[in-house]
Structures are given as structure tokens and as C-alpha cells.
Amino acid sequence: MVKLTSMVKTSGCAAKLSPKELFSVIETLPVLKCDKLLNGYEGAEDALIYDLDDGRVLLETVDFFPPMVDDPYTFGQIAAANAISDIYAMGGKPAVCMNLVCFPACLELSVLSEILKGGIDKVREAGCVIGGGHTISDPTPKYGLCVTGFAEKGKVWRNKGARVGDVLVLTKALGVGIINTAKKADMCDDEAFNIAVNSMTTLNKRAYECAKELDIHAATDVTGFSLAGHSNEMASASGVKIVIDTSKLNIIPSALEYARFGLLPEGLYNNREYLADKVDFSNTIPLELQDLCFSPETSGGLLLSMSKEDAERFIKLFGEPARIIGYVADGSGVEII
Numbered sequence: 001m002v003k004l005t006s007m008v009k010t011s012g013c014a015a016k017l018s019p020k021e022l023f024s025v026i027e028t029l030p031v032l033k034c035d036k037l038l039n040g041y042e043g044a045e046d047a048l049i050y051d052l053d054d055g056r057v058l059l060e061t062v063d064f065f066p067p068m069v070d071d072p073y074t075f076g077q078i079a080a081a082n083a084i085s086d087i088y089a090m091g092g093k094p095a096v097c098m099n100l101v102c103f104p105a106c107l108e109l110s111v112l113s114e115i116l117k118g119g120i121d122k123v124r125e126a127g128c129v130i131g132g133g134h135t136i137s138d139p140t141p142k143y144g145l146c147v148t149g150f151a152e153k154g155k156v157w158r159n160k161g162a163r164v165g166d167v168l169v170l171t172k173a174l175g176v177g178i179i180n181t182a183k184k185a186d187m188c189d190d191e192a193f194n195i196a197v198n199s200m201t202t203l204n205k206r207a208y209e210c211a212k213e214l215d216i217h218a219a220t221d222v223t224g225f226s227l228a229g230h231s232n233e234m235a236s237a238s239g240v241k242i243v244i245d246t247s248k249l250n251i252i253p254s255a256l257e258y259a260r261f262g263l264l265p266e267g268l269y270n271n272r273e274y275l276a277d278k279v280d281f282s283n284t285i286p287l288e289l290q291d292l293c294f295s296p297e298t299s300g301g302l303l304l305s306m307s308k309e310d311a312e313r314f315i316k317l318f319g320e321p322a323r324i325i326g327y328v329a330d331g332s333g334v335e336i337i
């Protein structure tokens, strides 16, 4: 049988268009204003916020990408967990989804069925339903979801709102983009790959549930634009500096070793280029750790900004693999120490 990953050039969130190219176009687009649309694409947020005028807002996001694993059912699970994550990252409860599929004519239909079953099982686990979808024939397989969720109007988490003195919690370990690249090169050990797959298929549901009773000042999920990139979005939206302490990062075993071998996803170079003047490294950070900070993560964890007291409560409640990875300071951009 054809290997799914052999049909793609880039995979998972690493397949995103470079932030430099994306934002250079988005910045030039006319912004369609509407009183009920509380944010548009100009703020680089995880989902749109639409006021329902009854104390609630509707949240909507869409995400799809090519496979990073060969097992179609697992790919379906990962793509669904990744798409739904943007609703959790906004502090919302996902409710209803639609499938988005690009499927090659040369593959057996049982592959499509398995991808969709993986998606359905993740959607069910999230407590949502699938209400339809759209499928086109395309040489490169891709799968994802459009997801609609809801939140109380005053309780939405934005990427703006991080306060000086906050600490930052990241709820998953880092390194899946590098592990996926090593796997594609047939150089990945099974233990590291299993940890990465387990991480990618895990919904951010429990992270959202543990955090929703706390006072979250800002939130996003760490995906294709990397820890440094998504931290920079939060820093820029909040008008603060984000400091990441690399000694506190939870890193999947072998990821740094593979980075040292140069097993780096293509998106990493785009992220590094875009962030060159926005991210400062203390000069003692080894190159592989710098690479990890720029590496696209597929279905990564939530990055939450909150008081130290709340963060300690969160860590106690949520447990592994969450870590306090940094803090918010005066200034701008991202400093990696």
C-alpha cells in the first residue's frame, strides 16, 4: 500500500504557508467590518469571535493539512485534534464541525474511510458532532475540520491580555515537528515517535477544562508558527515581552538529538526568517534548542498567560506534560534565555 507520508512534501502544521508570505498578503486585504464580528483575521487569533447578543459568542476556525503519519485513522485523529484545538485556545467549547478533505484518485477508498473515522472518534471525544463536509480530488491528501464553538462573551481568551508579571504555561511537550521529520527520514526511534503521536492525538480539552476556572489573561495554541512565533503573536497583541526559559521546556526525548543531525522541518526556516528581528536569544542557547523554538508543532499544547498562583494551581490539577516555561515582562518581542 502507498505510504501516506510519501505523497506529501510538507506535513501537518509544518505545511503552513510561511508567516512572512501569509501576513504580507493579509495586511493588504480590505477588512470587512461588522458590529458583531469582534475580531477578524487581522489580529492573528485562533478563531473568529461573533457576538450572539445573548451573552454568548460564537467561535469559528478552520484547519487542514497533509499527513505526517502513514496510518490513515491516526492521521484523522491528529487533524481533528489540531483543528478543534483553536476553539479550546479561545476558551470555548467546541460544538459542531464540518470535514474538509482532499483525496488522491490513486488511493483506495478504505483510506478515506479510515481518515474520516479517526476524525469522527476525536470529534466525539470532544463532545461535538460532524454536520457535513466537502471533498475534492487532489494529488496530495489533506484532511481537517471547520469547527464552531461557543463561549460566554466576557470569558473568551484572546492572544492579547498577557500582563507583566504573568507566567506562561505550555500544556504539551515540544518537538513533534522534528520527530516527524526524523520519522520521514527513517531515523526516528519508536519510543520518540509514539510519544509524538500520542501528543498529537491528544485533545486540548482537559487543558481547557482545568484552565477555565482560573483567570486566564491570554491564550493561544502552539502550532505551525512555532513556540517562538505564537509567543510573538501573544507578545505583540498584548504589548509586552515574553521571556521563555529553555531550561523549563518539556522536550520529547531524542528531539534535540535529531535537531543536531539537521532533521528539521522546512517550516522551521520560514519561522526563523520571519522572526529574525522579533526573537532574541541569549548567546548561550545551543543551536538545536534555538531550532526547537522555531520548529512547527502539529496539534501542540495551549500557551496560557496567568498569575503565578493560578499557574501553580493549573500544574497541580493538570499534571504532566504541562510546565511553567516563562514569564511576561515589559518590552516587546520574545526573549529566549
Ligand SMILES: Nc1ncnc2c1ncn2[C@@H]1O[C@H](COP(=O)(O)OP(=O)(O)OP(=O)(O)O)[C@@H](O)[C@H]1O
Pocket: 013, 022, 026, 040, 041, 042, 043, 044, 045, 046, 047, 061, 062, 063, 082, 086, 221, 222, 223, 224, 225
Ligand atoms: N486565507 C486566509 N484568509 C484570511 N485569514 C487567514 C487566511 N489564512 C490564515 N488566516 C488568518 O491568519 C491568522 C494566522 O493563521 P493560522 O492558520 O496560523 O491560525 P491558527 O488557526 O491559529 O493556526 P493553527 O491551526 O496552526 O493554530 C489567523 O487569524 C487566521 O484566521
Ligand SMILES: [Mg+2]
Pocket: 045, 046, 086, 089, 220, 221, 222, 223
Ligand atoms: Mg491556533
